[in-house]
Amino acid sequence: MGEIRLKSLKGKTIVLGITGGIAAYKAASLTSKLVQKGAEVHVIMTASAKQFITELTLQSLSKQRVYSDTFQERDPSSISHIDLADSADLVLIAPATANIIAKMAHGIADDMLSTMLLAATSPVMVAPAMNVHMYQHPAVLNNINILASRGIQFIEPGEGMLACGYVGKGRLEEPETIVSCIEIFFAMQNSAASGPLVGKKVVITAGGTVERIDPVRYISNDSSGKMGFALARVARAMGAEVVLIAARTDEAPPQELDLQVVRVQSAQDMYEAVTSVWDDCDILISAAAVSDYRPKQSSDVKIKKSGETMTLELIKTTDILETLGKAKQKQFKIGFAAETGNAEVYAKDKLVRKNCDLIVANDVSVAGAGFGTDTNIVSIYDVNGLVLDLPLQSKDEVARRLLTLAAERISGVTL
Known part of the structure; x- marks a missing residue:
């Protein structure tokens, strides 16, 4: 079976900013992969970055002059940081330290990279990399929010062992995943008339529903919404009209996408939102973790502690996927089965x-496949059995493979 491949990066100019963290060594692989995809890559390094990786390395891989000094102008007919800003189809900062993120947020221009960023009019992507405590510091989070509000796109760091010895979120995302994000970004720009899902309406549910006990307590689950968001990004890249119905999520839905976002809270809210767009839906992807039960009664005021025990009576919520399954006509339905054992048996039954x-x-x-991670390990089944068995990979890549399969099934053509 063939695959839909996102457009290459041929003809695209990417300005890659490398800042001073141990993850700078990954910039060599990132540069190489971007060049292999056909991109023209111009590297700007900070002084700190040169402590970790040499200009010669990046020059050899990019086949372009590497920049680091604002005042080292070699061509009297041009100003380098302005020319680079003007030529860029995309500016990518990877790795991005807390320092460069702060400079970007507050308009500081004291070196070649930060000065170029103030002149850039192209889209900007930032791939942070730092100690887990630094990444969670209120000042850093505030700066990230400032940039996100301006339309800066972030490639979230991964989780794992950091160079400092800590285990947590802060590791630069792998070069393969960064390149995939860039491919999706450019594919979205070019997909308006050429994507395999053009003319199709895709409804995606994401996150975990919230069932209120009282104004300060609720029943929910660990779903982060990341898989649903990945599906929304890729569906738009393939040309679909996307409705993203999101419950509680760990982060805001993708801001850079031209899609309809409906925020909901409870399972009943989600049921009503999905049914409102069901009739003209072509593909429904139920990636949300919907609560199976809700409190029979919820209080309008905080329930005060009394006694040693508390009894909470739960009743079933509406099973959205099952209810719509009975009403299905032309719609192509994709469900998710998050299990903790015997996944194949439960999935086939569902x-x-x-x-x-x-x-x-x-x-x-399983490590790498749980809630809140940027990766997944999945098996995809139809009524005849296993269709695809996907090893550990980014959720964006899982989304691409799944939506490729869906596009093939609804068109009847192997793509």
Whole structure:
């Protein structure tokens, strides 16, 4: 079976800013992969970055002059940082330290990279990399929010062992994933008339629903919304009209996408939102973790502590996927089965009971496949059995493979 491949980066000019962190060594692989994809890569290094990796390395890989000094002008007919800013189709900062993020947020221009950023009119992507405590510092989070509000796109750091010895979020995302994000970005720009899902309406649910006990307590789950957001990004890249119905999520929905976002809270809210767009939906992807039960009664005021125990009576919520399965006509339905064992058995049963066309199973107890991660490990089934078995990879890549399969199924053509 063939695959839909996102457009190459041929003809694209990417200005790559490298700042001073140990993750700067990954910039060599990133540069190489971008060049292999056809991009013209111009590297700007900060003085600190040169402590970790040499200009010669990046020059050899990019086949372009590497810049680091604002005042080292070699061509009297031009000003380098302005020319670079003007030529860029995309500016990528990877790795981005807390320092450069702060400079960007507050308009500081005291070196070649920060000065170029003030002159740039192209889209800007930032891939942070730093100690987990630095990444969680209120000042850093505030600066990230400032930049996000201006339309700066972030490639979130991964989780794992950091160079400082800590384990947590702050590791620069892998070069392969960064390149994939860039491919998706450019594909979105070019997909208006050429994507395999052009003319199709894709409804995606994401996050975990919230069932209120009282104004300060609720029942929910660990779903972060990341898989749903990845699906929304890729569906738009493939040309679809996307409605993203998001419950509680760890982060805001993608701001850079031209899609309809509906925020909901409870399972009932999500059911009503999905049914309101069901009739003209072509593909429904139920990636949200919807609560199976809700409190029979919820209080309008905080319930005060009394006694040693508290009894909470729960009743079933509406099963969205099963209810719509009975009403399915032309719609192509994709469900998710997050399990902690026997994923294949439970997924196949869910596929049949809820009249899905495809079911995506993952064991959330396995490292790299759980809630809140940027990666996933999934198996995709249809009524005849296993269709795709995908090893550990980014959620964007999982989304691409799944939506490629869906596009093939609804068109009847192997793409």
